[in-house]
Amino acid sequence: MSVFRHMVTALFYVVLIQRSVSAAQGELTPTFYDQTCPNVTDIIRGILLNAAIIDPRITASLVRLHFHDCFVQGCDASILLDDPDTTEKTALPNNNSVRGFEVIDQMKTALENVCARTVSCADIVAIAAEESVVLAGGPSWEVPLGRLDSRSANRSLATTALPGFNETLDEIKHKFAAVGLDTSVDVVALSGAHTFGRAQCFTFEHRLYNFTGIGDQDPDLNETLAARLREICPSPTAGLSNLTNLDQTTPDAFDNVYFKNLQIEEGLLRTDQILFSTHGADTVEIVNDFSRSQTAFFEAFVESMIRMGNIRPPVDAVGEVRLDCRVVNANNSTASGTEDAHLVSST
Ligand code: HEM
Ligand SMILES: *[C@@H]1O[C@H](CO)[C@@H](O)[C@H](O)[C@H]1NC(C)=O
Ligand SMILES: *[C@@H]1O[C@H](CO)[C@@H](O)[C@H](O)[C@H]1NC(C)=O
Ligand SMILES: *[C@@H]1O[C@H](CO)[C@@H](O)[C@H](O)[C@H]1NC(C)=O
Ligand SMILES: *[C@@H]1O[C@H](CO)[C@@H](O)[C@H](O)[C@H]1NC(C)=O
Ligand SMILES: *[C@@H]1O[C@H](CO)[C@@H](O)[C@H](O)[C@H]1NC(C)=O
Ligand SMILES: *[C@@H]1O[C@H](CO)[C@@H](O)[C@H](O)[C@H]1NC(C)=O
Ligand SMILES: *[C@@H]1O[C@H](CO)[C@@H](O)[C@H](O)[C@H]1NC(C)=O
Ligand SMILES: *[C@@H]1O[C@H](CO)[C@@H](O)[C@H](O)[C@H]1NC(C)=O
Ligand SMILES: *[C@@H]1O[C@H](CO)[C@@H](O)[C@H](O)[C@H]1NC(C)=O
Numbered sequence: 514m515s516v517f518r519h520m521v522t523a524l525f526y527v528v529l530i531q532r533s534v535s536a537a538q539g540e541l542t543p544t545f546y547d548q549t550c551p552n553v554t555d556i557i558r559g560i561l562l563n564a565a566i567i568d569p570r571i572t573a574s575l576v577r578l579h580f581h582d583c584f585v586q587g588c589d590a591s592i593l594l595d596d597p598d599t600t601e602k603t604a605l606p607n608n609n610s611v612r613g614f615e616v617i618d619q620m621k622t623a624l625e626n627v628c629a630r631t632v633s634c635a636d637i638v639a640i641a642a643e644e645s646v647v648l649a650g651g652p653s654w655e656v657p658l659g660r661l662d663s664r665s666a667n668r669s670l671a672t673t674a675l676p677g678f679n680e681t682l683d684e685i686k687h688k689f690a691a692v693g694l695d696t697s698v699d700v701v702a703l704s705g706a707h708t709f710g711r712a713q714c715f716t717f718e719h720r721l722y723n724f725t726g727i728g729d730q731d732p733d734l735n736e737t738l739a740a741r742l743r744e745i746c747p748s749p750t751a752g753l754s755n756l757t758n759l760d761q762t763t764p765d766a767f768d769n770v771y772f773k774n775l776q777i778e779e780g781l782l783r784t785d786q787i788l789f790s791t792h793g794a795d796t797v798e799i800v801n802d803f804s805r806s807q808t809a810f811f812e813a814f815v816e817s818m819i820r821m822g823n824i825r826p827p828v829d830a831v832g833e834v835r836l837d838c839r840v841v842n843a844n845n846s847t848a849s850g851t852e853d854a855h856l857v858s859s860t
Contacts, residue, residue, distance in 0.1 A: 541659045546636075553624065553632055576709075577613075578592065578638055581601075581606065582638055585670050586826050594839060599667060606676075632834070633660050636659070637838070642822075646818075650768060662834060676688050676784065679783060682787045695817075701800060701813075702816070705772065710759050712756065717746075719731075721734075721739055769811075772810065
């Protein structure tokens, strides 16, 4: 290659690397990898199946990982970055709580072996979430693809943008609205993801002891369940990381039993129960609908997951296909990893 060609090529990279994530994301489509990595979903599913044999909880953990990625500067795999100065992994809602990183690494390694520098980490997380729902007995859907990975993470944003276990319904609605989601159906349908997975005692212990500071318990918590939970979480100061099932009835199945539980005051988190127990809230009838019809829940869940998966990074954000989901690509790496960079480098 002549020096001139090198210069031209370098110029193209500079231009292309600067393309904004949002511009590239105008075109999310389920067929994005049909030519470049047609087996992407099979490969992700294969690794998920193996992981779920050792750890049945992994399906729930991967769905939550996608949620915690998307609510913080869009679905851009920012949650996967390890840089200690900015990592979102130690933000309060994530610290010692969000999981599944090793399985995403395995998926990335397998994909780099088959179609190098092609599938973004953000898309891997999105597909892994969908395949996890399917594996647990829930609906399947065509996942829109073509996301790019961020060049940065933002711990302070993760701390404030993600909903907390002690927030009011209004606060939760506000956080959904802040990322462009609907404050009624999206809140209820996506909360239905608490149909599987686990929670630590510190996330609901306040309902068991001293709820309003007079040694009382949450009046919207079923007495029978409360007694059982006090055995798992013996005091406000001990066993705070002990785990119990979010759905006490069908703990690992993706079904609509979560909504039936709310009707008998068996929502584990306060933020689950208030969807049904808040007098006059527009969420109550949606809970009743989903409790009556699993089909209605599944259809709404798919639509809401697609909406959540479409949350975009800021317009000026720059994206790439990371080679290692935990670190941004080197500045001097010629392959930025974007589709367009490949096209240029092959000329
Ligand atoms: C509406 C506001 C929400 C709040 C306040 C909330 C809060 C929580 C909390 C406190 C836990 C337990 C974490 C721990 O103990 O380590 C949890 C677990 C979980 N959340 Fe949420 N969440 C919300 C919405 C969502 C949404 C929208 C999804 C997905 C669409 C989701 C999926 C999950 C899953 C699957 C688990 C279990 C994870 C596992 O077992 O690893 N949550 N959530
Ligand atoms: C890709 O999928 C096709 C058919 O689905 C299969 O024949 C082929 O072996 C797969 N390749 C890899 C690398 O998994
Ligand atoms: C995260 O958890 C660790 C304990 O594993 C703790 O030392 C650290 O202070 C926590 N970080 C934050 C930001 O809460
Ligand atoms: C991180 O998020 C905060 C909002 O919590 C915002 O003010 C700040 O500009 C963001 N930082 C970066 C580097 O994007
Ligand atoms: C939960 O919020 C209430 C007020 O909304 C507050 O009094 C209480 O201390 C909080 N509990 C926890 C565990 O954060
Ligand atoms: C209950 O909460 C109140 C107010 O925060 C506090 O004064 C009291 O010591 C607490 N009681 C117990 C048993 O923790
Ligand atoms: C919860 O933790 C406490 C104290 O750390 C422990 O004694 C207890 O056995 C645990 N309970 C369960 C059900 O795991
Ligand atoms: C509490 O749960 C039991 C089943 O575990 C149910 O029979 C009862 O009606 C529930 N109580 C309330 C107030 O919903
Ligand atoms: C890339 O360059 C920017 C400044 O242009 C610098 O802040 C950043 O640390 C560099 N990143 C890597 C991975 O070398
Ligand atoms: C990029 O820079 C790193 C150190 O900053 C160096 O180790 C690596 O060899 C460089 N790669 C290329 C392709 O120049």
